[in-house]
Amino acid sequence: MIIKYNQNPLWSEVTLSESESKELWYKLKIDDLMELLSNAEHYVDQVPPNTEKVKLYVESGYYYDEDKDGKTKIDKRIDSIHASFIEALVDHHIGDCVCYPCSCTKCWAEHLLGIETIDIGKHSANYILEAFTVDGVVLKDMPINQALDKLQGESLSYDELSEENRQKWEKSGGREAFDYHTPRWNNEKKYAYEWLLNYKQKHGF
Numbered sequence: 001m002i003i004k005y006n007q008n009p010l011w012s013e014v015t016l017s018e019s020e021s022k023e024l025w026y027k028l029k030i031d032d033l034m035e036l037l038s039n040a041e042h043y044v045d046q047v048p049p050n051t052e053k054v055k056l057y058v059e060s061g062y063y064y065d066e067d068k069d070g071k072t073k074i075d076k077r078i079d080s081i082h083a084s085f086i087e088a089l090v091d092h093h094i095g096d097c098v099c100y101p102c103s104c105t106k107c108w109a110e111h112l113l114g115i116e117t118i119d120i121g122k123h124s125a126n127y128i129l130e131a132f133t134v135d136g137v138v139l140k141d142m143p144i145n146q147a148l149d150k151l152q153g154e155s156l157s158y159d160e161l162s163e164e165n166r167q168k169w170e171k172s173g174g175r176e177a178f179d180y181h182t183p184r185w186n187n188e189k190k191y192a193y194e195w196l197l198n199y200k201q202k203h204g205f
Helices: 018-044 052-058 060-066 075-090 104-113 122-131 142-151 163-171 174-203
Strands: 001-004 013-015
Touching: 001 052, 013 052, 013 104, 018 104, 052 174, 060 075, 075 104, 122 142, 122 174, 142 174, 163 174
Parallel strands: none
Antiparallel strands: 001 013
């Protein structure tokens, strides 16, 4: 396994050897099988057991029947998931790890591999993501010093908000509600700056 650390720490690239890639494939299959069996167990435990639903998750053809290429239905599904995980490993983190409302495929792939390329809370990670974003595009090789500059200072005050964002806050408590969260936001931004500075020094950028 080779991990290439880039200027953007959310975009570390993880490259697997052939054997490591194969191991990931089997871990994904085990994960999927466990999920199927868990779903089946849920319907077995119902009173009375929902046998029709159980059959959907333990139907033998899904596990054993092979096509002309020697692939079962579950193997073809895992092939697709595996390909997306391999792509995610060389892409940037995006999901609940950086406060986006979705799962992060890169995080899950790293979890299965027993590694972790970012060890920072999601709110501070969101500040780092925004620091490496220009015109809505996340940049892999933006100079880290430029991102650090963007992380210095306090978060926006209520008066600095755009008119659109201010109107949104007016619907949920206005200035008082906004100011209540400001100390936490400042701490998260400060921690993001310190974490990124440490990352820079550790990896020699």
